[in-house]
Structures are given as structure tokens and as C-alpha cells.
Amino acid sequence: MKDRVLFLGTAGGRGSVFRFLRRSGGFLLQLRGVWIHVDPGPGAFVYLHQMGLDPRNIDIVVLSHLHLDHSADVNVVIEAASEGGKNRRVVLVAPRTALEGEDRVVLPYIRKERVGAEYVLEEGTEIKHAGISIRAVMKHRHHGVETYALLFDNRVLYVSCALYEDKMLDMYPKNVDVTIINTTLYKKSKYVEHLSVEDAKKIIGSVRPKLAVLTHFGYEILKNMDPQAIASEVEESTGIRTVSAYDGMEVIF
Numbered sequence: 001m002k003d004r005v006l007f008l009g010t011a012g013g014r015g016s017v018f019r020f021l022r023r024s025g026g027f028l029l030q031l032r033g034v035w036i037h038v039d040p041g042p043g044a045f046v047y048l049h050q051m052g053l054d055p056r057n058i059d060i061v062v063l064s065h066l067h068l069d070h071s072a073d074v075n076v077v078i079e080a081a082s083e084g085g086k087n088r089r090v091v092l093v094a095p096r097t098a099l100e101g102e103d104r105v106v107l108p109y110i111r112k113e114r115v116g117a118e119y120v121l122e123e124g125t126e127i128k129h130a131g132i133s134i135r136a137v138m139k140h141r142h143h144g145v146e147t148y149a150l151l152f153d154n155r156v157l158y159v160s161c162a163l164y165e166d167k168m169l170d171m172y173p174k175n176v177d178v179t180i181i182n183t184t185l186y187k188k189s190k191y192v193e194h195l196s197v198e199d200a201k202k203i204i205g206s207v208r209p210k211l212a213v214l215t216h217f218g219y220e221i222l223k224n225m226d227p228q229a230i231a232s233e234v235e236e237s238t239g240i241r242t243v244s245a246y247d248g249m250e251v252i253f
Contacts, residue, residue, distance in 0.1 A: 004030050004252045005156070005178065005213070007245045008040075008047040012161070012184045012216025013194065017069040021222040023047055023247045024069050027180070027215070028058075031153045034130045036060040037077060038150075038158060044073035045080060051248060055080035056087070059130055063094035063105070064160035065147030071098065071105040078106075082114040091129050093119045095146040121148050138171045142193050155253075156180065159203060161216070163193035169206040177253050179209040180245075182216035186225060194218065197230055205238045211253065212238070215245040 009023030017024045025047045026039035035058045037044070048055050058081040063071050081090040092115045098105050099120065111118060119127040123139040136148040140162035150158045151173055159172070159181040181203060184194035195203075197214075204212045214231055221227060227244035235242040243251075 001030075001033055002252050003032065003155070003177075004250055005180070006030075006051070006053075007215060007247065007249045008044055008051070009247055010215045010217060010245045010249075011222065012069060012182055013218040014069070015219030016217060016222050017042060019219070021219065022217070025073065026070065027245075028053070029152055029156060031132055031155070034059045034132045036062060036132070036134075036152065037081075038062045039064055039070035039160075040073040040077045041069045042072040045076045047247075048077070048080075056083060057081075058090060060091045060093060060132070060134075062134065062150065063092075063098050064150060064158070065095060065142065065145050066098040066103060066105045067145060067161070068105075070161075074105060075107050075110050078110050078114050082116075085113050088114060088116040090115060091117045091119070093121060093127055093134055095121045095148065097146045121146075121150075123148065137173065138168065141165065151176070157207065157209065159195070161193075162195055164188075164195055164199040164202070168203060172203065172207050174207055176207065176209045178211050178213060178251065179204065179207050180213045180215060183214040183230075184216055184218040184221075186221055186230070197234065201234055201237045204234060204240050204242065208238075208240060210241070211251070212240050212242040213245050213251060214242065217244075 008025030011022035024041035025044035231244040
């Protein structure tokens, strides 16, 4: 069985997500037969069914952070994955701030009655479940919320929303199979803590994955630009095969 990534949605940030320029909903990883739903944002439950995917097959649900474009459907996805608590094998992995406190996004009864096991993300920690490892590679700066870059099974690096910092180039693992980068901006805005295309070029040039995938596109890119042309620009600059994700896209590796 080959491993794969399925993109339920590829919009990122308020401007594109809540104007519905594209779907959101995060992405699914299938690694050695284990299904992982990463960042189930608005509409994720519906898109799963539209794509012919049964939520009951989801083994792990992961939140990189609590913003709604990453977490809006987390409760309903877990509810469906657990069959309303009848099958409590689904595992939840998330920052503590997504689980506790006044800004929590996972409902208490979901944690108590639907989740089989729960793991809290902290920088440098590694979680192992069903033979799959998930490592919180680096804590990012992103508008005051707790968020992480994540390494799945030592093969897939997910660069979640962040303000670019040079230390990313030292902390991120090199030569992974796939790097998925939330590339929300084309050009940097000093007031927006999201990654730009120039940031993506630096990261990809340093990490040098076999494949780089850009996703989580903001308003400017989706309204005024061609994401595939942006991928070509990045590939030409870095020498690394690069594609821009689209809703429903599957990558097999």
C-alpha cells in the first residue's frame, strides 16, 4: 500500500476561507495504512463524504493550532470517527491551548467520551501511535497562538502557519519525502504572521525534500494569481519539484 496525501481544501486565512474562494478542511495522510486527518477546518466533514471517504476510518486527528480555518470541524470529525463514542479508537493530537482554557476548540465531552487517547503537542516531543510517529519539530510564531511544524513518520514535514524565522532552516529535518507548506502570502506583509512565497523558497531550498507542496493560499493569491505558476517559480528557484495543491488533489509517494 502506497502512502498518500489528500487535500480536502486549500484555502488559508480569513480572506479566502470565509469568502469561500476555495474549500478548507485540511488534509489527510495515509501512512502505512494509518489515516491521519490534519487541521479539519470548515466543511471537513462534508468534504470527506463528498470524496467518498468514511470518517470511521480515521485513526488520528491532529490540530496544528486552534484558529478556525484549522479546527472548525474537529468536533464533528471526531464524533463521526468514533461513531458517537461507540468506537473510541480515534486519537487526538493538539496543542494544550486547543484543549484547555477559555479559547479551547475541542469540546470537553468530545475529549471525555469520544477520544480513545489524547496527546499534547510541545516543541521537541514525539508521539507514537499505531506504529506512526508525530514530532513537534518547532513552535512557530503566529499571532499569539500556540502552533507547530510537524513531522509525520520521519517522511512528511508539515510547515503550518508561521512568521518566518531563520532558525526554521536549522530546526527542520532535511531530505524528507514531502514538505507541505502553508503559503498564504505572495509577498510579505509586516503585519501578517504568515509565510510568503519567498519564505517558502528559503525553506524548500534548505530542507530539499523530494517533493514540495504549497497550500493554504490567501486572498491575494486566489483572486489575482495562478498558484500553479507560483509553484513553477518556486521550482525554478530551488531546483526542487514543487506543486501547488488544489481541492481534492491526491499525492502518492
